[in-house]
Amino acid sequence: MTTRTSEPTAVATRALAPDLARGFMLLFIALANSHYFLRGTSVLGGYPRDGSPVDSAVTWLISTFVDGRAFPMFGLLFGYGVARIVSRQEDSTPRSVRRLLWRRSLALVVIGSLHALLLYVGDILAAYGVLLFVGAWMARWKDRSLLLTAALFLVLVSLPGGESSTISTDPPDGALLPADLLTMVVERAQTAPYIALLGPLGFMCPFAAGLWAGRRRILEQPERYRALLRVTASVGLGAAVLGAQPISLMLAGVVRVPDRPAQELIGPLHDATGVLGGFGYAAAVSLLALRLGNRRGSVVNAIAATGQRSMTCYLVQSVIWTLVFTPFLLDLSGTLTVTTTALLALATWTGTVLLAHQMHRRGHRGPFEVLARRVTYGRRVRAGRVQPS
16 A cells, blocks of 8 residues: 555645535634633622623623533634544555644644644643544444444533533633733743643544534535435534533523532533534535535635635634733723623624635635645645645
């Protein structure tokens, strides 16, 4: 067997659904991350409790449809993408494929660690890198093993977990809102490795399911899996909405905060149904892509272009959070409300969509996508083509 490494997929030949899903979900990532910067006289689950009725309504919307639902979808798409990378290495030995994935893992860990240290301590890129280090072995597992692994970790996140299952009442800490540069470096250097090493446990279920789905190209060929996608979308999104209500109504102030034993039940319920919701969102976007067919307007193309540059756009979001919320910069964490922060997240996402669309029209990939591909494949990637370096 030869060890030749196949090239990454050119932009012109990429399927719409995965890119559209990534682009759309970056809006949810912005909504999910930004409210954790807010301060208030009382904080519950990352939301100030002293807001207006409009803030309560926005809190209910985000905690029902976004929190714990966007990241599982990205985990699914991450596994899906890894499966597609492996499928393109048919002429390579298993060892060379693992090395290729480990190089990508290293790129994610390095970029994510710098991101966590300099911009946003809640980085997920390093966690994905750690997950991929293990996932390089999983990529060759049999389907049954992947599905059993996904089911096992779904059960694990459903179990009451003591202190980790209770609803946090802590305000933003020094790692999230550092008072100065020294505090930022010290606090984040302690917190970031913890997130990078434990984060993969929460992503394992969608990652394994994504590997399985990627082998079958389910999101790229929705016409073949229409029934499966419809069931997944309806059941997954239905479970996500219903399973979120105990937490969402509590965070919105509609019902009182329950005692600790009840919190240890409803917390895992919110997380587990969020994983199903991530699957449901991916299926729904795939069905939307099928319905659109070749009728792609400028909005769809722009969101897909954002998905093609998801790492760059994700990092741009963190630049905005750093400028707006850091105490020694604009320091608006005590000024903005849940509603105005959601509007900021929407504006930030819209800005990245416009930026990605312009980059697409000019034939430029995102700089961090180019870097990751350069490390992974050892080639220079430009305008959808791979050129030997």
